[in-house]
Amino acid sequence: MTAARSKVNRCILALVGGAAVLAGGWTALTGLARRGTVSWAPPGHPGEWLRQHEPSTAVTMGLLAAVTAAALWWCLAQLRTTGPSTLGLPGAGTRVSRRSLARAIAADLATVPGVDTARVVLRGTTADLRATVGLRLATHAEPAEVIRLVTQGPLCRARTATGVRLGTDLRLTTPSHRARRAR
Amino acid sequence: MTIPRQTSATPRAERGTVTVADRTVRRIVRQAATEALGGAGTAREVSVARRGVREARVRVALELAYPTDLADRSERVRRHVMHRATALSGLDISRADIAIASLYAASPGTVSDTLGSRDASGGHGPPTGSGEAVTDEEVPTDGTTVARGRRPWSGRPLSAAATALVVATAAGALLVRVAPGGLTSSSVLRSVPLTDVRWIGAGAAFAVLGVVLVVLALMPGMRRWLPLVRPDRDTWAAIDRSSVGLLLRDAAISVDGVSRVKVRSGRRRFRVRVFVAYGSTDGARQAAEWSASAALGGIGLGRAGRLSVTSVPDKQWRPPTGEEAAP
Structure with a gap:
């Protein structure tokens, strides 16, 4: 494990973790607020915001395909531990x-x-x-x-x-x- | 009789050609490589690639004795092979690639002189940047950070691979749903039934998972390893925490009168509990503490942990009698 890969791994974990906290927290809090369990709800709705700024299908698909490919590549990169023979x-x-x-x-x-x-x-x-x-x-x-x-x-x-x-x-x-x- | 006269009369180009077979070149190269190695290795595989009639490139795979200066020795083999093969085969050996395919342990007597050859030859400068690095550096005096040892940080390969796999799966699934004729990304998001308890629970679980990931990203990990004092600038050392426990246990059990020892080795504190079978429990505790702290000193931890030793009488403890307590 090189130092650079360790840093990238930790950055990825932090980014994905942060995104998961935001998305999960938003879903749970909005749902609870609509049911009346909590009084405060996070403002806005990403679905509504996205409808106003709807990217074309090509852009969406391109982004999703890129993310899928990059994530798969990075997953496989973890298997390469040493380097050339x-x-x-x-x-x-x-x-x-x-x-x-x-x-x-x-x-x-x-x-x-x-x-x-x-x-x-x-x-x-x-x-x-x-x-x-x-x-x-x-x-x-x-x-x-x-x-x-x-x-x-x-x-x-x-x-x-x-x-x-x-x-x-x-x-x-x-x-x-x-x-x-x-x- | 007449034949020699005829051949001498023919033009030079038609007199015939000398062909050196690849096999011959390979043998010459192998022989030359073995000569250059002088017993400190053998040529295992030789391949020859001809470029036209008069030019050839060779590749030699070596088996060398270790330790030896690998770059220096292979460079000598290269020069000798090119020189000898050109002289003996008459071909123009334009290139010789040397590969070290395997290494075997040299007999102890040859170690010092094979390694000293770089300093003795002097012809080849040390490789870039390594001259200072290879010299014997003691622990540098310029900083305590070098001697103390850093805590090893995990590279997080497993968590990163798992996260990447989950992200790839999620993005791939979304890609299939957004495919032409399917849903738009905003309609996917707006279709989520937010008031559904299952979605609320999933969201909360997702948030907790995110916190775990952030913690994994920020914490060093590798709690199993304790850093040791660094022997030099390029070397880090760490010892397994349970191994420290074993060493402390061995030290404490060697004390007279101690029947059992329990050790809990934390990252900063080592708790040793000795069970005394006979004799004074306090004396056994002091002896065990002395023995364990000597063992801890012999480990050389980068951050000296706190050692606490307690003693309890074992089940079949016999109090010190007069003759046992006398010394």
Whole structure:
């Protein structure tokens, strides 16, 4: 998930949410006012207003078709999480397979003491490559120490190997296990 | 006898042609790539595209040892392949595309020298903008924001996909109704029976849903993750909240006399409750608090959470006897 898409997602949620509040609130309040339950009714009626400014059928249909297509496209865009299958390396014209690079970094991470398993997902393009790293720690590993080792070892090597900044999100978990009492 | 004389007499263009088969070029390229890699990888696939009789383009898929400077190593392979293939095949190799198809873990001994090659060669400048980024940066001194760690924000992919799907369905349904010969958009709106209780209820529910969407848009989300101290400028770290709970539990259970531990790990506060089987409950509480706070320090949370430790006697608690209480 790139930062830009996250922002667009949140804007869409806010816009649709705001529209839903206005439309739903208007429907409920107008209905209640007509039944006499509440004394205040929101002014106007969008249907009446629209009758006076009725757009041509072509315009209406064009708008609706555009909204439908855009919404479907955006829905499908959420499925694309990573990007193209190969990454160009800066400087040279070489391309590297995104998955094998991610696997190689993950294998390197798994050699760090205290790391049980590592999963790496590379997102974005060479200009803004980001890695999301899921680290499952060994049972008695100390997170701060593991992070220090991971940053100085595999992450530093990955940044040197690719020649990009590689913004990295480390996500640490410890496996759930039974409490072992010291006897 | 007579034959050599005849051939030498024929014009040069009719003497015959030398044809280099694609297969031969592929072998030469593969061999050259393997030479250039020097054991730090192999050429897996080579393809040759001929452009006329004397020109060819090649494409090499490599399998490289990782970690290594990928751009530098593939550039060396490219230059060597072009040089050797041109010399050996007599063709004009106008272009060599290098793709790194897979990477395998290098044996530990070769790690340092393969990575140090960029600094040693010096011929190729570091890629644009990455020179400063790759250098070893400790936690910068210019701001506390870097060290503290930001709370991770969710990208809201699921909510956005669901909302987009609902909007698409609604707009599509309206499109079908407004289609030529059907209704106009104003008549659709005016046909709503506003005084119908079901419509009032639906409107209220819709408004509540809208509030939920706005809240989703404004809140960070990812409440499961707690930010950790950032190790450097390009790295963020977060730990699962229940994992913090497990680490605190492990720390508290190791205390003498503690039989069970319950931990509630919130986003700002960690409550540890120890059940004491024998000995002084207050002593066990103090030891557990010391142990848990040491464990919390070892986690390195970006915002140090509050730790509160309480102790209760377990069901079969035995009060401290003289010999047990002595030390």
